[in-house]
Amino acid sequence: MKTDIEIAQEAKMEPISSVAASIGLGEDDIELYGKYKCKITEEYLRSLDKKPDGKLVLVTAINPTPAGEGKTTTSIGLAMGLTRLGRKAVLALREPSLGPCFGLKGGAAGGGYSQVVPMDELNLHFTGDFHAITSANNLCAALLDNHIQQGNELRIDTRNIVLKRCEDMNDRVLRNVVVGLGSKADGYVREDHFVITVASEIMAILCLANDLEDLRARLSRMVVAYDVDGAPVTAKDIGAVGSMMALLKDAIKPNLIQTLEHTPALVHGGPFANIAHGCNSVRATKAALKLGDIAVTEAGFGADLGAEKFLDIKCPMSGLAPDAVVIVATVRALKYNGGVAKEDLAKEDLEALKKGIVNLEKHIANIMQYKVPVIVTLNRFDSDTDAELEYVGNFCREHECDFALSTVWSEGGAGGEQLARAVLNTLENKKSEYTPLYDNDLPIRSKIETIAKKIYGAGDVAYSDSALKKMAELEKQGFDKLPVCMAKTQYSLSDDPALLGRPEGFTLNVRDMYVSAGAGFIVALTGNIMTMPGLPKRPAALSIDVDASGKITGLF
Secondary structure, eight states: OOOHHHHHHHOOOOOHHHHHHHTTOOGGGEEESSSSOEEEOHHHHHHGGGSOOOEEEEEEESOOOTTOOOHHHHHHHHHHHHHHTTOOEEEEEOOOOHHHHHSSSOOSSEETTEEEESHHHHHTTTTSHHHHHHHHHHHHHHHHHHHHHTTOTTOEEEEEEOOOEEESSOOGGGSSEEEOOSSGGGOOOEEEOEEEGGGSHHHHHHHHOSSHHHHHHHHHHOEEEEETTSOEEETTTTTOHHHHHHHHTTTTSOEEEEETTOOEEEEOOOOOTTTSOOBOOHHHHHHHHHHSSEEEEEBSSSIIIIIHHIIIIIHHHHTOOOSEEEEEEOHHHHHHHTTOOGGGTTSOOHHHHHHHTHHHHHHHHHHHHTTOOEEEEEEOOTTOOHHHHHHHHHHHHHTTOEEEEEOHHHHGGGGGHHHHHHHHHHHHHOOOOOOOSSOTTSOHHHHHHHHIIIIIOOSEEEEOHHHHHHHHHHHHTTOTTSOEEEEOOSSSSSSOTTOOSOOOSOEEEEEEEEEETTTTEEEEEETTOOSSOOOOSSOGGGGOEEOTTSOEEOOO
């Protein structure tokens, strides 16, 4: 069996200029990064406002399990399936972070015969967007510390600096550090912190900005510290905005690559959904809507995380509205939720399937709260039995969802045609009346509890003393009208990763809270969620190498 990277490296790619031409972009509308990837120019992006929108399909999933679900693989396969049926489909996906690539989770280019390419370049440096974001963030941090060193005119409280440095790598020892050691010229000694780049506010800002001027406005609003009186100090106050703009001016342009079957894919931005808002950039999604008849996008992790944030943060901010939502599951993952050990998932077990399907049931109900029609698709495995597939199909139809099997991993676009037909049937026969879950005018506590109870199934929410203090401060500072971005484990509907299936009546624990004023949301930290991941016992990095010809090996 060929690995993902072997399949990708054997693929015959079209020049990216040809892929661009298939959706109406000429040579002057793109900026080449080699032969197989490019960015779309600012001039062309501005011209898209005059074009009508296509339909928007969001792909999400049940809570991830070790059995695998394949959300990105399904998104890519769906777009290729729609293309095979004669529809002009354009993908809008997130860029992979280097952290998971060298850690445990792997990249975000799809898998098998349902991938975007060049896969190895996408999963590594790509067009440098993440490096630009990292540099902009750390430049701001350096300017902040330099302001303090050079006299601290703004009277910044060195015990209340909230901007964290970042790097796009899993590195647990950088979570909590001490900086400024040495002589007086080396700065003030203080505790500092690192987050992974995809959890940084600048990543969120880049992905939510409509254009360069909106990017500037959002960067200007970033709260980087508080002064000795407790008033916010912003990136604009310390003079960091212009230089950050210079670093980000190209990173804000969406990247264009292709699938294995040459369907256009806009891959741009990459905030994690468990610690950030989990969606690709607004610019890429809006461009995909203008460039195709159907835009297929995804949101990270389960529907309780990425989809909730897509529907309650990204859509209200941008004016986007999905016409349909696809929920991805597998029989194996549902049986895992029903208590079956990973090594026994290949055995037929209808009782475990019936027990574990409540996880899917909750995600269906959650999406339907937004008044958007739902399609459920199963990524089919060879071990799935007819009885298991029939049970899930009947279950979905009983819950008023279209249902389709997907074999895109092994068959590419051909394996996505059944799902594509189900999506088209939904788009043509069911109307979306998308409505956000809550009104932003609600108090912060009410917004958190609405998400906890209506999406997660919690019975109550408990707040630490620190979270209550931060909430009061944010309300006093006028940030209470912002939406809430929940930082929560992806493995459970609750904040406890061990609670599988559909836990109900539990207490959600909010331990801390802070504002991302530039991004435009409040972050609520629950459970033990970390904003800087660590590497596993055996990182994927130990298997990655380059042969004598320069070909990368071991990358999935």
